[in-house]
Amino acid sequence: xxxxxxxxxxxxxxxxxxxxxxxxxxxxxxxxxxxxxxxxxxxxxxxxxxxxxxxxxxxxxxxxxxxxxxxxxxxxxxxxxxxxxxxxxxxxxxxxxxxxxxxxxxxxxxxxxxxxxxxxxxxxxxxxxxxxxxxxxxxxxxxxxxxxxxxxxxxxxxxxxxxxxxxxxxxxxxxxxxxxxxxxxxxxxxxxxxxxxxxxxxxxxxxxxxxxxxxxxxxxxxxxxxxxxxxxxxxxxxxxxxxxxxxxxxxxxxxxxxxxxxxxxxxxxxxxxxxxxxxxxxxxxxxxxxxxxxxxxxxxxxxxxxxxxxxxxxxxxxxxxxxxxxxxxxxxxxxxxxxxxxxxxxxxxxxxxxxxx
Ligand SMILES: C[S@@+](CC[C@H](N)C(=O)[O-])C[C@H]1O[C@@H](n2cnc3c(N)ncnc32)[C@H](O)[C@@H]1O
Numbered sequence: 306x307x308x309x310x311x312x313x314x315x316x317x318x319x320x321x322x323x324x325x326x327x328x329x330x331x332x333x334x335x336x337x338x339x340x341x342x343x344x345x346x347x348x349x350x351x352x353x354x355x356x357x358x359x360x361x362x363x364x365x366x367x368x369x370x371x372x373x374x375x376x377x378x379x380x381x382x383x384x385x386x387x388x389x390x391x392x393x394x395x396x397x398x399x400x401x402x403x404x405x406x407x408x409x410x411x412x413x414x415x416x417x418x419x420x421x422x423x424x425x426x427x428x429x430x431x432x433x434x435x436x437x438x439x440x441x442x443x444x445x446x447x448x449x450x451x452x453x454x455x456x457x458x459x460x461x462x463x464x465x466x467x468x469x470x471x472x473x474x475x476x477x478x479x480x481x482x483x484x485x486x487x488x489x490x491x492x493x494x495x496x497x498x499x500x501x502x503x504x505x506x507x508x509x510x511x512x513x514x515x516x517x518x519x520x521x522x523x524x525x526x527x528x529x530x531x532x533x534x535x536x537x538x539x540x541x542x543x544x545x546x547x548x549x550x551x552x553x554x555x556x557x558x559x560x561x562x563x564x565x566x567x568x569x570x571x572x573x574x575x576x577x578x579x580x581x582x583x584x585x586x587x588x589x590x591x592x593x594x595x596x597x598x599x600x601x602x603x604x605x606x607x608x609x610x611x612x613x614x615x616x617x618x619x620x621x622x623x624x625x626x627x628x629x630x631x632x633x634x635x636x637x638x639x640x641x642x643x644x645x646x647x648x649x650x651x652x653x654x655x656x657x658x659x660x661x662x
Pocket of ligand 1: 340
């Protein structure tokens with residue numbers, strides 16, 4: 306077991322605590338305070354923690370809990386106490402994802418999510434691998450005269466070792482499929498290069514060779530072997546790197562052309578677009594998008610893994626886990642929300658989940 310920092314191993318050896326057995330906790334939402342529940346969770350037992358804690362002084366969820374502290378510092382300290390339990394609980398291949406929203410305090414954007422992330426990164430048992438920005442396609446249209454509408458929120462992803470699960474091909478894979486469809490039409494557009502070759506000053510033999518290679522590469526796109534390509538033809542396109550000697554420029558000079566194949570899938574960026582989840586019909590007031598959570602579950606865990614949400618709310622994380630054939634474990638302080646999430650989870654028909662994958 307390779308930890309980034311060995312403090313955690315020491316900690317585990319020193320502690321003689323008796324923890325709960327994870328098997329008995331699975332596929333349920335537990336009515337409890339996140340901190341005391343997490344303190345009783347066994348070490349290295351969960352694959353992924355995804356959560357959205359209450360934002361600072363934003364809403365009253367009832368049943369106490371965090372979010373309504375009098376100062377920002379107190380709120381962040383409470384949040385950090387909960388966060389600091391997580392590295393011990395996740396497996397060495399695991400990850401922790403926290404989503405937080407910002408707030409204006411006396412007209413000043415407080416940057417609370419980032420203050421939290423900076424403090425969380427001080428924990429030597431984790432490291433921050435990404436901050437994903439959720440761009441809301443339908444933000445609340447509350448336009449102030451001298452401020453722009455806030456339309457983004459961060460998701461911070463922490464890992465415990467360099468061996469964290471990261472299924473890049475499964476993340477936003479529907480965009481890859483969309484790309485491939487686009488490429489069929491691109492391949493038609495790619496045929497514009499035939500005209501360019503004909504109009505070029507290449508020698509006849511070079512033109513024939515260029516057209517032959519162009520046909521081959523168009524077929525590769527049509528068969529889905531590559532994503533797309535670009536062609537550079539001598540005398541038509543500028544040489545790369547200001548004409549310095551190098552592989553591409555040498556090919557253009559020698560053969561009259563070069564073909565740059567673009568393989569692989571769409572670029573997977575730290576930006577995800579999604580509408581705010583409609584709250585109509587959901588009694589919970591702050592639900593995060595199932596779409597984003599499913600993408601993160603696919604990225605950071607495998608089928609059969611255990612996904613935990615310590616601020617379960619209406620159960621979105623658990624629904625994402627169930628849809629994707631993972632085990633879930635929810636913790637929620639408000640008994641009304643525990644019942645609500647159980648209702649939503651039970652209504653989730655896993656056979657309908659395919660369209661979300
Ligand atoms: C932002 S909401 C989570 C919403 C959830 N992501 C969803 O999509 O439905 C935060 C939740 O944390 C709960 N909560 C607040 N303090 C808590 C605590 N100390 N332990 C457990 N749950 C708590 C609140 O009752 C609230 O339902």
